[in-house]
Amino acid sequence: MNEAQKPGFSRCNNATLRRAARSLGRFYDDALAPSGLKGTQFGLLFQIHVSDEPAMGTIAEALIMDLSALGHTLKPLIRDGYVETFPDKDDRRVKRVRLTPQGQAKLDEALKLWSVAQRQFEDKVGAEQAAKLRAALDAVADLDLEMPAAAPSV
Amino acid sequence: MNEAQKPGFSRCNNATLRRAARSLGRFYDDALAPSGLKGTQFGLLFQIHVSDEPAMGTIAEALIMDLSALGHTLKPLIRDGYVETFPDKDDRRVKRVRLTPQGQAKLDEALKLWSVAQRQFEDKVGAEQAAKLRAALDAVADLDLEMPAAAPSV
């Protein structure tokens, strides 16, 4: 790859991040394939699992994803019977989410496959390096980035 | 966010990466919004720009994306007149891609918006840190990760 190609391109933090995400995503997807889950779905099931019947908004916030996107992503998981929703007792606007027994089982199954990929990855880059990378990524994700927004004088 | 939530989740390198990508993606998307381009489209136009009438396969390889995905992503850009394709002179299977004059203009326009976002980001995390992060991400993207693939004895 000559000077003009990747280097110039990779100065963009966003593009570099997406590129890495596509690459790693395929790897984890492949690893999880036997379970029938995608990496994203696995992550979502796991997030639900470690939370306590979270509200949709809570999940969306934790994963930094759009609420409606979460709704869309949840649909196949509900359709396949891995997840179910129910209204909050005190606020009928709130919809809570939990794993079904099948969802729990599927997650357990996927966790085994995930471990293999995770270990493989960490063997390659080093557990320490991986942890640092994740920390850096979390920091980036939680940055309070905002466009100058046309600098309102007020 | 208590112990059970983000920390457990964020042990997954893939999930952490996607989360950061969603977050940063929105930031760059917002910045580019006035141009009408998404971050991905901007990246794609730029990649085409710095390459020399690349074949689709070449672009897909550089961006580590599926060839068919590239084809899909290219469609809106072609429809909007920013990009055009033409067959390779020597190999009729190969389809080459280039920016139209409008595409070039749009890229120039978007580059200004991109710079603002890029600068903003680097002011926050430090240019040095950002460069390190990109290097780490490129390293991850280019890792030769492969599943044991059921260890074929042959």
Add this chain to the structure above:
DNA sequence: TTCAATTAGTGGCATATGCCACTTTCTGCG
């Protein structure tokens, strides 16, 4: 030369994500 295998793309199908407009509930204030 001829045909099997390989290579480059396409189209269909499915998930991943976002934004926007709209509905339903709540909340807070007058």
Add this chain to the structure above:
DNA sequence: CGCAGAAAGTGGCATATGCCACTAATTGAA
């Protein structure tokens, strides 16, 4: 109490990505 405004989701629409099956064009070897 009653209504304006906020908060939580939904549905529609569009792009982002991948996989698979299939077509067209090339290549390599018999």
